Amino acid sequence: MGERWGVVSGGGTGIGAAVARALVAEGCSVLVVGRRADVLAATVERIGADTGRPDAIRAVTADLADPEQVGRVVEAVGGRPVDVLVNNAGGYLGGDDGTLAGVAAQWRANLDANVLTAVLLTEALLPVLRRPGGRVILVSSIAAQRGGGGPYSAAKAALHGWAYDLAAQLGSEQITVNVVSPGYVAETEFFGDRMTPEGHARRVAQTLVGRAGVPDDVAEAVRYLASPAAGYVTGQVLGVNGGSVLGR
Template identity: 45%
Template sequence: MTRTVLVTGGSGGIGRAIAARFAADRAQVVVTGRHADTVERTAKDLGVRGVVCDATDPTQTAALAEQLTTVDVLVNAAGGLPAPAPDGAPPLEALLAEWSSSLSRNLLSAVLTTASVRDRLTDGGAVISIGSIGAERRGGSYGAAKAALGAWNTSLSAQLAPHGVTSNVISPGYVTGTDFFRGGMTDARHTALVQETHNQRPGTPDDIAETAFFLASPGARHITAQTLHVNGGAFTTR
């Protein structure tokens, strides 16, 4: 049976790779993003449906949900570094703006989208949210928001499990092939991040996409309330 897969932040980077993986499995994929040009280009390139939607806006997320009858897989991939503070803002106001932006982009986007489509999630479905290794170390406001995403996921799992829906977080390490660093990645930093891994390579968007595809598969039905670290050993758990 054809599945309906909703990928927020699906117009680039990890979100786009996840959308492409499910599209290759002939799912009916809906990708969202804030910018019409990138959403339309991604939809055309992948042969999926594109909807312009800011996942941090409750009005827009509610309108998105109204366009969907059922959702088999929800991937909360929208997120990113905080928006720059307004020029000339006093230090505390700048700090508040940074933290508000991080929480909005990386936590509330997932909370709002999931709440908007919750009644449309199907038995046997999956909610997958994209976290970050930054939740474990050196993450600042961004890492704190991703850590909160993991805490929220555990409570969400308890709510969804009785309805046959799993809920997990994928926590990537350093991933190349995205615009996450906004051009700020240096050769020295790249080398240092790769050296932290056990397999001596950076991650790719496809690494995360394959993990997401697995979490939405029949083989992962007993995996829920978890954070899966996909980082080549840069951060290890016991």
């Protein structure tokens, strides 16, 4: 089949970096996308050293909520067929909800960060997705299924409906579209300094397996969905949450 190419947004830290490393280790060449050049550079160097494939990973800095900056990714791809697109960029954005203007700003910020980034990057790369055999994977959140995150929950849930439409649109071209929905994952920047020992313990207690997730747990799920072995899996939401929310 030749060399496979992947693009991972939000690839500088946490889940995105773990996904990029898993794909490089699997033999893909990967372009990681993020907003912080220094973080991306460190991640590229580390993954290249860890996998022994320093030429198989590179980075481009872009805010994917800005249509003009998405063009940087298209330029970096350079017309190569993209086998795997992982839309991982996003996060919870707080705000002042004491006024309607503050509520509107927070909701727009969360929709931009979690939905618009995925939509714009995917639309920009649709022409170069591998046909047949391309893989589009969206990283959602357990919050989309059980709530608890306000605008963040709503934004992640929006990815599910869009993924179903995209799977129907691209299925005839043998491109699959799936969602990975992580539960509580430690060792990421998601909670910043908001996480307390009590909060950690409470989230672990909600699982059936008695531990927090780690980025590699999610990366392994993405690795499967990105592989040729997952060609008959599309339009699905895969929960990676230790049993915190049961499948339905």
